[in-house]
Amino acid sequence: MIDPDIFREELGQDAVFRVEQLGTTDAVIEAGTVANERGEPFDAIVGDVATPIPREAVETIEPSVIVRASVGVGTVDVAAAAEYGIPVIRVPEYCTEEVAVHTVALLLSCLRSIGTYDRSVGAGRWDWRDGRPIHRLSASAVGLVSLGPIARAVATLLEPYGCETLAYDPYVDGEEMADLGVEKTGFEELFDRADHVVVLAPLTADTRGMVDADVLSRLGPGSVLANTGRGEVIDEEDLVAALEADDLKMAGLDVLAEEPPGENHPLVGRDDVIVNPHAAWYSEESRTELNRRAARDLRRALSGEEPEGLVDPEAPWAT
DSSP: OOOHHHHHHHHOTTOOOOOOOOOSHHHHHHHHHHHHHTTOOOSEEEEOTTOOBOHHHHHHHOOSEEEEOSSOOTTBOHHHHHHTTOOEEOOTTTTHHHHHHHHHHHHHHHHTTHHHHHHHHHTTOOOGGGGOOOOOGGGOEEEEEOOSHHHHHHHHHHGGGTOEEEEEOTTSOHHHHHHTTOEEOOHHHHHHHOSEEEEOOOOOTTTTTOBOHHHHTTSOTTOEEEEOSOGGGBOHHHHHHHHHTTSSSEEEESOOSSSSOOTTOTTTTOTTEEEOOSOTTOOHHHHHHHHHHHHHHHHHHHTTOOOTTBOOTTSOOOO
């Protein structure tokens, strides 16, 4: 995900880079320790979603700045960084269009049984009934869990389909939602009324596991659940049980609680689940924008300027 060439363009050819795939805490700490022993400590750590920067790494390396090249900062111990006076930078809203389009694509693929039909034809069948039940989207209500920038883009993309759009977000008032053509609901009410639910919530202490057996049981046999937010917002054991009980038709997941999933993950390989490898953010354009904005913010931070993506350590960051 991180493009060293873009960082070199933005920081200048005099900048010295050590480019490695550091996918474990031990690897991050070892890299920092070696750099310190050489008398060449890191001024900055730039990591993506696969780079853990927990308290131990912060205390060992003590960089001047930490950059998380993504929307969220889930792999960074922001509180530890704040204790050491180390600013943390993220890159918000670089992939709003991509995630919104991918979300609607997952929803429609599940709703229209695209994968089911493909597997059916591949198995030698040619029967429209293999995808039942399918209902018109225009006769359906779609519920959005969270109404941040991506969810708002999803709501806009859904407008031409003529479906009713509901949303649960305790931080957005009903009047603002109404201006967006969305009806504000309570959390349980959303699952009672929605035919299909799209999860776009960040991961916080309040949202972890909030989509559980209780609310999943409120859906119907023709319902679709899509998640392009964070995997741990959904209780995955409860989702498997709900699928087995026909509480919903299909799930479309771009995120899982464990990424990549372990062997024999119960949601992977099911005919009633589409799993993508946390790819909703991706386009060639979004990848370039991500790196360009991260590099420019790093340059600002190293120059003593305030970065645009500076993380507030008091915010409930977990995602």
